[in-house]
Amino acid sequence: MEEYLFYVTISCLTIASPGPGVLLTLTNSLTYGLKNALPGILGVALGMGGISIIAASSVGAIISSSAWMMNIVKLLGAAYLIYLGLKLLRSKPKLQNTLNDITHSESLPSVTARFRQVFFVSMLNPKPIVFFMALFPQFIKADQPFAPQFTLLASTFCTLVFLIHFVYGYITTSARQKISLGRGFLIINRVGGIVFICFSAALILSINVNLIINSV
Incomplete structure (x- = not known):
């Protein structure tokens, strides 16, 4: 039980740390x-x-043992983050008068689009692969069946992701009441777009570093 609680603690700290997924949750919660x-x-x-x-x-x-495979995943992730960043920078929220107007605006993406956008951000981020491969073995006992242990750890992590992002979304949505509409959302989109592009730049720089190291 103590090991499991330690795993939960590490997972919570990891999930709550700023990243592309957290930023998208904050942006979507503020906007919609x-x-x-x-x-x-x-x-x-x-x-x-x-x-x-x-x-x-x-x-x-x-993927984790091949520098080239990892670089490909990073490149795909960087490209998608650049796409999202440019999309936010180009977006021009209308100066609506009420939060209800914003929530029901025609610019609201479909449920599928909102799901797909964040799902791909998660799947194209190579860092969790390395994180899971480093973390899971520490909490899986060799003398016990692998599947039940893996299922518990993975389902726990996914549940914590949902709960922590839900809390982020709730707090951010509450803060919308204090934000000047229209121009406030325009600023949020601009900042979000810049941050996404910075994330992609960090991924690209890490690709270049890996290539230099491998060529030496």
Whole structure:
């Protein structure tokens, strides 16, 4: 039980730390409200579930041990983050008068689009693969069946992802009441777009570092 609680603590600290998924949850919650941000929050959780399965398989071992495979995943992730960043920078929220108008605006993406956007951000982030491959073995006992232990750890992590992002969304949605509408959301989109592009730049720089190291 103590080991499990330690795992939960590490997971909570990791999930709560700023990253592309957290930023998308904050942006969607500010723009559309908690209810409309839920598909994205579910996308983050299920994306982490998919990553955990990959990490537990031979595919995860291949990706984490191959610099070129890791670079490909990073490049795809960087490209998608640039796309999201430019999309936010180009967006021009209308100066609506009420939060209700914003929530029901025609610009609200479909449920599928909101889910898919955050799901892909999670799946194209290579860091969780390495994280899971480093973390899971510390809490899986060799003398016990692997599947039940993996299922418990992975499902716990996904549940924590959903709950923590839900809390982020709730707090952010509450803060919307204090934000000047229209121009406030425009500033939020601009800042979010810049941060996404910075995340992608960090990924690209890490790719270059790996290539230099491998060529030496």
